[in-house]
Amino acid sequence: MNSRKKMRGGPKKFKKLELYSRISFLYLNKAFKNPLILKVAERKHKLVFKFLEKEQADVIAKYKNLKEKKHDEVGVRYIWTLWWQGEDLAPEVVKLCLNQLKENSNGAKVVLITKDNYKDYIELPPYILEKREKGYITFQQLSDIIRFTLLEKYGGLWLDSTIYTSKPIPKEYFDYPFFSQHTKWADTCFVQHNLWHGFCIGSKKGGKLVSFAKEMFFDYWENHDVIVDYLMIDYILMIAYNHFNDIKEEIDSLPYSSERLYELVTILNNEYDEKYFNSLMEECIFSKLDWHKEYKLSIKGKETYYSHIVNLQ
Known part of the structure; x- marks a missing residue:
């Protein structure tokens, strides 16, 4: 039996994190470079890191000295995206983005994941599904879990369903052990500081970083019922960046993308x-x-x- 205590609704140790989270992201879109907001956000980030690094020390230690797998030539190039209710029930802007993605897939296989077909591709632990049913795991968290589980098993490129694709996706995006839109470091409230953008995550099959992220999510939800932060995906990836030299090198060596992603x-x-x-x-x-x-x-x-x-x- 796991010795770690489950944390249900509103544990005391999450109260401070919640306070810092609310303050640091109160006016995020308008003031994400405000010195005071940055200071509060940085304090909050340290608390989240301290918590996760203690709670999930075993997972971090397991991957510390694991080497990136040697990858064979890419077979099927998958592009994964998700709209839970299915394309027919998607908003018009999502349908527009899906059409653009298919138009610009450049020979890759586009797979739309839905509530009706996700089990055809992956199997999630029963406790994940149970906690989703109980509302402990939000839909956003489930989406994060699904993306890393898919990428670990099949490799490919994950794109959120609200990504507008303007031109054919380069085949070399599928050649990296880890890929994302990588923009120049910025001192903002965002914990990932623009090193990657979660709406675009790519990996080789069995890639070290996506395997680590999947296991971190599984381990976390096996032992907790409360999310430590809405953007837990970025904290997990940043833990890998800070602890694993090979992952840091993979991310730092990515080509720079345009900083106008949200324009x-x-x-x-x-x-x-x-x-x-x-x-x-x-x-x-x-x-x-x-x-x-x-x-x-x-x-x-x-x-x-x-x-x-x-x-x-």
């Missing part, structure tokens, strides 16, 4: 400008959109950026 979503309701749009799409192969927002097809009788990408379908 398209901010202008979709603006009047369309062809030169600006073409420049952005040439620079950004992936743009993160948001299905929660409402998008307009016109503004003052003029075409919007959203209308333009809809008409491209």
